Amino acid sequence: MTARIIDGKAFAQDVRARVAEHVARIKEANGITPGLAVVLVGDDPASEVYVRSKGKATVEAGMNSYEHRLPADTPESELLALIRRLNEDPAVHGILVQLPLPSHLDSNLVINTIDPAKDVDGFHISNVGLLGTGQKAMVPCTPLGCLMLLRDLHGSLAGMEAVVVGRSNIVGKPMAQLLLGDSCTVTIAHSRTRDLPDVCRRGDILVAAVGRPEMIPGDWIKPGATVIDVGINRIERDGKKRLVGDVDFESAAKVAGAITPVPGGVGPMTIACLLANTLTACCRAHGLREPEGLTA
């Protein structure tokens, strides 16, 4: 058997087109343009690339993009003051502070200073609590993108065994909450899980979000399972730089029923969902009808 390859790039294009269409409609009907502010502290080259592509995608969707670049040694008080200004700015509907932050900055404090209604990353404790209690929240972009792919593939996820490998606040935990919300039986596995291969083999759905290149081989996967690979690892092989996931794609594709590739899988969905969240935040701020199929 060979797995169906889930085209995250094409799906993300479709999401972005739907966002753009909705943006055009509210511009026309309500004279409102959604705005996303992205804050980058320091000059990490990978972060630079992400921030640039986020800005480009935002403008392509017809929204306003505001980029704030601060030096790596920016005092915490200055960053917090910027966030408070963005919280008050009516043209800004979404705020994203690029992570990781330089180590002298307390990222929990920084994130929790963002107005939860503008927290398009869904990292604020209020949004975490809302998601965990099944209330309307801003949902983290990467897990939301994975959920969209899974719903598209399976329709209802009710009763499926889902195994999430990784317990981070940005992917593993919110992913588990979303799967639980869709009535999966959810296991969160991690580096200290006993008999990890056996636990992985239970999953009708296996989400890999550990950040270890090609850690999960094909023989950890239940035949026919859907594999969602969240990993984005830069490695060097045969003298060439490559991007690989947390799953060993070659062996996994022989066992899985469907699998996301890296690149071209979950990554593009993350950016598409950031745009969707910005639109959702804008609609909520103005009491407008929310876009359908673009929220959890």
Ligand SMILES: Nc1nc(=O)c2c([nH]1)NC[C@@H]1CN(c3ccc(C(=O)N[C@@H](CCC(=O)O)C(=O)O)cc3)C=[N+]21
């Ligand atoms: N506050 C915050 N929110 C984030 O959402 C956030 C962040 N900080 N810090 C960094 C990570 C990383 N991230 C990615 C988004 C898109 C791709 C993406 O589109 N990847 C392409 C390939 C890109 C390439 O070639 O490098 C793909 O997988 O096909 C990857 C990674 C968002 N992040």
